[in-house]
Amino acid sequence: MTAHALEGGFTEASVQSARAFREILEAMARPGTIRKIAGAQPPAPLSIAAGVALLVLADPTTRLHLAGDADCPVVRDWVAFHTGAPLASAEDADFALGTWSALHPVSRFRIGQPDYPDRSATLIVECDRLAPHGPCLTGPGIETAAWLNLPETAAFRANRALFPLGFDTLFTAGDRIAGLPRSTRVEAI
Amino acid sequence: MTDQAYNFAYLDEQTKRMIRRAILKGIAVPGYQVPFASREMPMPYGWGTGGVQVTAACLVPGDRLKVIDQGADDTTNAVSIRRFFQRTAGVGVTEATAEATVIQTRHRIPETPLAEGQILVYQVPIPEPLRFLEPRETETRKMHELEEYGLMHVKLYEDIARHGQIATSYAYPVKVEGRYVMDPSPIPRFDNPKLSGNPAIQLFGAGREQRIYALPPWTEAVSLDFEDHPFHATKAPHDCDLCGAKHSYLDEVITDDTGGRMFVCSDTDFCAGRRAKGHVGRLGEAA
Incomplete structure (x- = not known):
């Protein structure tokens, strides 16, 4: 473990995680809205938002899958020190972190069980940027319609078809975060 | 000021992470009851331990908290919970609905319409709408899985057969987004129309029963009824x-x-x- 792995966490965990959770809650409850979260300085290639999301949500009771470039020794050390989340394969993960192409195929992630749909994975998808245009989103949390530059639509349409099963997604870019729960209907426009 | 002997908002960070994960899953599957590891709180079960834990997981320092008990800001339960968070989280408090950012409620939805940016936290005694019809958790879980809600309609029908109308006046069941039947907590059915299409986030916490569920903003919640006996708020x-x-x-x-x-x-x-x-x-x- 490098000394760098010890740095970049919350300096005031209870307050910073509360503020960040509130933003994540708003992002997940209002799909398509882009929120700003801060407080952590994770090592590259993780974005600030992805690092903060891990600090807020992951702990020794949640299995984490690191995909693609995110699965490197620096990130593994940082995650181990700051969250204690055990690393797992994609099929077993509660949280999965990586770029959209690294997470593919997303059909391998847990979608919950018919009697326990909450036992499903949450994907944290690293993006270059988030913008409020692109595929059209409708469903719970959205008054009329919202738009978000999703990396693709087919996978999210297939995921919505599984409802109430399915995975939930957080998109991160820099210090920005957006949410896409399984309940959202996605249409390419 | 925050009491230095406690973590911010009383609960430890590990507990808050667990509750926060449950809230997010609840948001993702509106109306579905997410099990969570409810903690002992410094108040008895039945006094809002579920709501208090959800509120504790959501509060941030700048919040203005309002707590109501049957609509009233000045009853024992409301006063003690408000004081609890003043002491352990150092948040501001208010009695004005429009000024509050987080509202914890026991059995009412405020008359003043809620707005975006507000969170309404319900204290829930029995989260399972089917519990009085089917006591076994294994069976009610199966009924939710199979969307088998005929029994609930039988109950409402028996109301009509016996009283000439649907006599259920509180905890009136709603169907969320055409999927899960949900207990809106014992709010009067007068409040049921406010559940649906509400711009605020609505979170439900049941401490003793260890369940959290949610209605995201603008979510449809339809009160169950019959074509010839439509739902009326009374x-x-x-x-x-x-x-x-x-x-x-x-x-x-x-x-x-x-x-x-x-x-x-x-x-x-x-x-x-x-x-x-x-x-x-x-x-x-x-x-």
């Missing part, structure tokens, strides 16, 4: 005796032992706000 057929409001939910107060009674708004903030604006009811005094 209230006492009176005006508020203090502020004269015609369309607010009323409490009946016995005033003497000779049959005297008065009807007053259950929402104390709403009633006080109207009186401050000069509205006067039958027994009210002009300001």
